[in-house]
Amino acid sequence: MNQVAIFAAGCFWGVEATFRTVEGVLTTAVGYTGGAINEPTYQHVCTGKTGHAEAVQITYDPRKVSYGELVELFWASHDPTQLNRQGPDVGTQYRSAIFYTTPDQEETARASKAEQDAAGRFAGPIVTHIAPAENFWRAEEYHQQYLAKRGQDACSSTVR
Numbered sequence: 370m371n372q373v374a375i376f377a378a379g380c381f382w383g384v385e386a387t388f389r390t391v392e393g394v395l396t397t398a399v400g401y402t403g404g405a406i407n408e409p410t411y412q413h414v415c416t417g418k419t420g421h422a423e424a425v426q427i428t429y430d431p432r433k434v435s436y437g438e439l440v441e442l443f444w445a446s447h448d449p450t451q452l453n454r455q456g457p458d459v460g461t462q463y464r465s466a467i468f469y470t471t472p473d474q475e476e477t478a479r480a481s482k483a484e485q486d487a488a489g490r491f492a493g494p495i496v497t498h499i500a501p502a503e504n505f506w507r508a509e510e511y512h513q514q515y516l517a518k519r520g521q522d523a524c525s526s527t528v529r
């Protein structure tokens with residue numbers, strides 16, 4: 370049976386592009402989660418006042434890719450030591466977070482975070498927030514597979 374994973378690691382365009390190419394990932398959607406208002410828009414979230422994170426919701430086949438493998442890609446795809454920012458993007462909406470959908474996902478995420486910290490893989494302590502998944506609000510259609518629609522495979526430093 371397919372499962373759902375939700376990760377926030379900065380601007381959702383690049384996060385979505387990273388996970389979309391993984392064998393076993395069936396669908397990706399960018400959106401907003403972890404905040405205080407229902408049905409937020411990009412304009413709401415950009416204020417930094419809603420508490421939402423830009424995130425990617427992934428539907429995957431656990432027979433082809435494990436949740437642990439997705440978490441490993443999450444660590445490798447961003448700097449989890451930066452609080453409320455990734456590169457030039459600053460604000461709580463760009464925080465590093467794992468939103469688990471099952472108790473097994475929570476256990477895997479927490480164990481992986483502890484292993485990463487213990488191994489000293491990063492220059493500082495990991496600040497990634499691990500929390501239960503809440504409502505995931507799909508972002509506006511123009512954000513979905515944004516980079517692919519433009520023939521890009523990674524974000525550039527240009528302003529959105």
